[in-house]
Amino acid sequence: xxxxxxxxxxxxxxxxxxxxxxxxxxxxxxxxxxxxxxxxxxxxxxxxxxxxxxxxxxxxxxxxxxxxxxxxxxxxxxxxxxxxxxxxxxxxxxxxxxxxxxxxxxxxxxxxxxxxxxxxxxxxxxxxxxxxxxxxxxxxxxxxxxxxxxxxxxxxxxxxxxx
Numbered sequence: 205x206x207x208x209x210x211x212x213x214x215x216x217x218x219x220x221x222x223x224x225x226x227x228x229x230x231x232x233x234x235x236x237x238x239x240x241x242x243x244x245x246x247x248x249x250x251x252x253x254x255x256x257x258x259x260x261x262x263x264x265x266x267x268x269x270x271x272x273x274x275x276x277x278x279x280x281x282x283x284x285x286x287x288x289x290x291x292x293x294x295x296x297x298x299x300x301x302x303x304x305x306x307x308x309x310x311x312x313x314x315x316x317x318x319x320x321x322x323x324x325x326x327x328x329x330x331x332x333x334x335x336x337x338x339x340x341x342x343x344x345x346x347x348x349x350x351x352x353x354x355x356x357x358x359x360x361x362x363x364x365x366x367x
Contacts, residue, residue, distance in 0.1 A: 205318075207319040207321065207323060207328065208316065208317065208318050208319070209305075209316075209317045209319070209328070209332055209337055210314060210316050210317070211314070211317070211332060211336045211339055212312065212313070212314045212315075212339075213312070213313050213339045213340050213342075213343040214311070214312040214313075215309065215310070215311055215343050215344075215345075215346075215347050216304070216308060216310055217309050217310070217311050217346075217347050217351060218307060218308055218311070218351050219307065219308075219309065219350050219351055220303065220306055220307055220308075220309060221279055221301045221302065221303035221304075221309040223301075223309075223350060224279070224301045224309050224311055224350055225276070225279045225301050226312050227283075227346070227349065227350055228265060228279075228281060228299050228311075228346075229253065229274065229276060229279070229281055229302060230249075232249060232253070232256060232271065232281065232283075233246075233247025233248075233249060233256075233258055234247075234258065236347035236365045237349075237355065238345055238348075238355075238356065239342050239344065239345055239346070240265050240341060240342075240345060240356070240358045240359045240362050241261070241262050241263060241264070241283050241338050241341065242260055242261070242262055243261045244245050244260070244261045244298060244345065245258050245259065245261075245263060246258070246259045252274060253271060253274025253276070253281070253359065254271060254272065254273070254274050254282075255270070255271065255272075256270075256271040256274065257269065257270050257271070258271075258283070258362045260262070263338075264334060264335070264338060265288070265289070266287060267285045267286055267287035267288055268285070268286050268287055269283040269284065269285045269297075270283060270284055270286075271288075272284065273285040273298075273306055273349060276311070278281070278299065278300075278302050279300065279301035279302070279303075280299065280301070282296060282297070282298045282299075283297055284294070284297075285297065289331055290320075290337050291319050291324075291327050291328065291331065292317055292318070292319060292331060292350060293294065293312065293318045293319065293320055294316075294317070294318035295315065295316070295317050295318075295335075296315070296316045296317075297313065297314070297315050297316075298313070298314040298315075299312070299313055300312040300314070310350060311346065311350075312348070313339050313342065313343055315339055317331070317332070319331075322357040341358065342358070344356065345358065347357055353366055
């Protein structure tokens with residue numbers, strides 16, 4: 205039996221759920237515009253989103269993601285990453301958008317991790333801390349981008365440094 209952990213971040217966003225969804229769903233391949241974690245991406249979107257892929261170069265390593273769930277009506281996507289640290293057997297990320305009227309929404313990111321059976325507790329905690337920090341920053345950067353229309357200062361600085 206594998207060891208499992210779930211990391212969750214949520215935030216209210218002062219834009220409509222539909223506006224959030226346009227950034228999260230149809231623009232799955234363009235997260236690098238606003239997410240500091242993503243140095244580069246190469247995405248291939250399918251017509252209905254399901255089966256879309258994205259290769260990512262990040263500060264946490266390089267990995268490939270496949271999207272088994274793309275639900276435009278429910279404003280929900282799920283993607284699974286491969287190429288993660290050896291103690292991680294599975295990493296599934298979910299984005300949920302819930303409407304709170306015409307100009308407010310709730311965005312939730314939920315990352316489900318599975319570790320190898322013999323993964324040392326210290327190593328699990330290190331991975332959870334790294335990924336938890338990445339989730340927190342990513343959601344903060346998403347909210348900034350959705351509300352302001354420009355990359356978060358952290359992403360802007362990273363882009364400037366890489367220029």
